[in-house]
């Protein structure tokens with residue numbers, strides 16, 4: 001293995017091979033993962049990519065240094081499902097003029113995004129470096145970062161998109177290797193398409209970049225009229241905004257390969273004139289519940305928050321770290337069967353590991369074997385075998401116990417070893433209060449979530465004497 005790869009190899013959906021990973025710039029390793037659409041609570045299927053790519057983020061930070069990895073995970077806060085939810089939940093307020101549609105949408109997305117942050121923090125996930133919201137990248141930006149409308153304009157200029165029946169569509173025939181990620185060929189798609197529905201499209205596989213909005217729908221002014229973006233263009237804009245035209249790793253669930261990732265690739269490559277959008281494409285496998293596909297009609301549809309806070313799954317609540325371990329006991333590319341038995345197994349394993357790790361007064365070094373296992377396309381089960389071995393060797397104050405403690409912390413499990421640095425917490429709280437005063441909510445939330453990931457939970461209140469905002473904190477176990 002060459003030195004440039006630092007021993008890291010990853011399976012690439014684009015090439016269908018496992019290759020040595022060499023970043024474009026080892027000083028700034030760049031990863032994008034498609035985040036949640038914030039119209040409803042995230043379900044445990046959504047938890048899988050959050051956890052899997054958190055492990056990869058931790059590994060990259062370990063290998064390249066914390067300051068040398070940029071992880072972008074977006075929030076999709078423009079979507080017809082969100083509009084529908086806003087109308088369902090706030091229809092009366094909108095009708096009576098108490099709320100505008102945009103205000104109602106904001107309520108839905110803020111509440112859901114907040115819940116998502118709580119869920120993934122409970123699952124031991126670090127906040128990504130940047131968490132951009134789609135609605136902030138539709139129109140041209142004051143800071144000159146990439147935006148959706150400019151990207152669409154460029155696609156039209158370059159002959160890759162056209163206007164028809166009030167929509168802007170991507171012309172799939174303009175891209176000779178369209179379909180390279182999903183290995184679908186265009187002729188097959190055309191044969192299977194229903195022509196009548198799509199009479200305005202040049203090719204049946206052409207997809208929407210922009211569509212017009214009715215006055216009741218949210219919209220932005222554009223050269224093609226007041227409208228809103230199609231689903232795929234947001235990720236092309238937000239990845240370019242923070243990671244550049246070509247970056248290292250793009251991740252998401254297997255279900256996103258087609259059409260979402262295929263179309264992201266088409267848009268980004270054709271707009272920027274590049275051979276690839278990201279060098280490595282990584283996809284986590286499907287998730288089933290007790291041997292069945294998760295669906296609302298089968299009644300086996302579980303929100304992350306339900307597993308954490310109610311007894312609907314297996315008659316009890318489950319700690320976030322048990323869900324995390326259960327998820328990682330299966331290799332990320334394999335399908336996973338999420339079951340009560342699996343959670344019980346994870347809980348028992350975690351209890352043994354923690355008891356052994358408690359024999360160490362402080363964390364030692366993460367053993368090279370653990371890093372090597374993860375470096376082989378995130379072979380978490382092989383890393384866990386190392387942890388079990390360390391647990392067997394652990395004794396009062398010995399190195400195995402200290403290594404185990406370090407490994408658990410590295411993998412995102414709370415072993416109570418993180419001695420809270422009170423001065424650092426106080427500094428972070430002061431910074432957050434400054435951000436709140438400046439109405440920079442996104443950054444303020446990030447500071448809060450980062451502390452939560454370290455087990456420090458903030459509590460906001462008012463000083464009864466002065467009425468000023470005060471923040472206290474406690475360590476969550």
Ligand SMILES: [Zn+2]
Nearest residue numbers: 034035235260
């Ligand atoms: Zn995406």
